[in-house]
Amino acid sequence: xxxxxxxxELVFIPSPGMGHLVSTVEMAKQLVGRDHRLSITFLIxxxxxxxxxxxxxxxxxLLAAAEDQLKFVYLPLxxxxxxxxxxxxxxxxxxxxxxxxxxxxxxxxxxxxxxTGSTQVAAFVIDMACTPMMDVAVEFGVPSYVxxxxxxxxxxxxxxxxxxxxxxxxxxxxxMDSDAELELPGFVNPVPVKALPTSFxxxxxxxxxxxxxKTLRQTKGIMVNTFExxxxxxxxxxxxxxxxxxxxxxxxVIHLVNNxxxxxxxxxxxxxWLDNQPLSSVVFLCFGSVGSFGGDQxxxxxxxxxxxxxxxxxSNVMLVTxxxxxxxxxxxxESENECGKERKQRVKEMSEKSKxxxxxxxxxxxxxxxxxxxxxxxx
Numbered sequence: 254x255x256x257x258x259x260x261x262e263l264v265f266i267p268s269p270g271m272g273h274l275v276s277t278v279e280m281a282k283q284l285v286g287r288d289h290r291l292s293i294t295f296l297i298x299x300x301x302x303x304x305x306x307x308x309x310x311x312x313x314x315l316l317a318a319a320e321d322q323l324k325f326v327y328l329p330l331x332x333x334x335x336x337x338x339x340x341x342x343x344x345x346x347x348x349x350x351x352x353x354x355x356x357x358x359x360x361x362x363x364x365x366x367x368x369t370g371s372t373q374v375a376a377f378v379i380d381m382a383c384t385p386m387m388d389v390a391v392e393f394g395v396p397s398y399v400x401x402x403x404x405x406x407x408x409x410x411x412x413x414x415x416x417x418x419x420x421x422x423x424x425x426x427x428x429m430d431s432d433a434e435l436e437l438p439g440f441v442n443p444v445p446v447k448a449l450p451t452s453f454x455x456x457x458x459x460x461x462x463x464x465x466x467k468t469l470r471q472t473k474g475i476m477v478n479t480f481e482x483x484x485x486x487x488x489x490x491x492x493x494x495x496x497x498x499x500x501x502x503x504x505x506v507i508h509l510v511n512n513x514x515x516x517x518x519x520x521x522x523x524x525x526w527l528d529n530q531p532l533s534s535v536v537f538l539c540f541g542s543v544g545s546f547g548g549d550q551x552x553x554x555x556x557x558x559x560x561x562x563x564x565x566x567x568s569n570v571m572l573v574t575x576x577x578x579x580x581x582x583x584x585x586x587e588s589e590n591e592c593g594k595e596r597k598q599r600v601k602e603m604s605e606k607s608k609x610x611x612x613x614x615x616x617x618x619x620x621x622x623x624x625x626x627x628x629x630x631x632x
Contacts, residue, residue: 261375269297338354349385401478405488406439474499488500535566
């Protein structure tokens with residue numbers, strides 16, 4: 254690694270949302286823990302219309318993570334601007350448009366950082382949902398890296414979808430509701446079209462996926478929350494693709510510390526209820542933190558859960574169908590047959606491999622080292 258005593262300043266811009274923010278902070282802690290020459294400033298976009306306790310909980314998490322090399326700055330929030338955008342754009346586009354309105358806030362703060370001459374920003378590290386901020390990085394003449402909080406397989410699908418010709422894409426859309434299977438890069442076996450994530454089958458959402466791919470190709474590198482042993486085929490596809498920027502598998506990036514002072518009554522009641530349930534009897538459903546269900550969808554979900562016959566705990570729902578939920582539950586319940594036993598054994602083995610990946614000499618540990626080396630070259 255290049256030896257220098259100079260401090261390399263990075264600007265991190267996470268997506269507004271606890272799931273993205275916390276994982277990004279954990280990623281940053283790994284970086285500064287590996288090299289004392291790194292210093293990171295977080296420019297945090299406040300989540301609009303957040304009336305819950307999430308904000309205070311998130312702030313507590315950040316304070317707990319605070320180190321000399323990490324700084325947290327909350328950008329100003331204009332609720333009136335956010336409300337106006339919400340009235341103009343549907344759910345899929347609102348957050349993206351809202352993030353764009355923060356460009357000037359980012360521009361102003363970075364300008365303030367460099368105005369004294371004592372701080373030299375080496376790069377922007379941007380959440381996958383905040384790619385409009387790459388424009389600001391260009392203005393300051395620094396490269397952009399992206400933290401892709403999903404997995405390598407999803408990233409490969411993003412690039413594959415963008416690489417299709419108009420005729421190929423048209424053929425794919427015609428198969429959306431069929432039982433067809435596709436040969437896709439990064440997958441060992443053919444993939445049923447119906448098994449693809451909703452965003453890859455939604456004709457209205459697909460243009461956003463394609464736009465994201467075009468933007469990602471302009472970055473200097475992409476960090477992915479995965480490790481090579483978990484997604485070897487997907488990682489290989491990305492690494493060997495000369496049209497894709499360098500990919501750094503840096504995961505699993507997880508947050509295991511729980512701040513009990515900020516749990517709140519709801520969390521306490523949930524844990525109390527879980528403690529009173531029979532061992533291994535509860536299905537946990539977590540569908541992300543974006544979007545919501547309509548009334549008809551909620552009824553279908555309720556029916557599917559009732560038919561499963563199992564206790565359940567559901568966290569922040571996203572747009573998925575009742576069939577997807579029911580199929581997922583049934584698969585989780587296949588624990589006594591040979592397939593279920595084999596799956597459990599594979600999960601156990603992969604759990605052990607995930608621990609090895611992040612320690613010295615592991616695949617993710619080495620990948621982070623290469624990433625730090627690349628940061629140093631930008632100065």
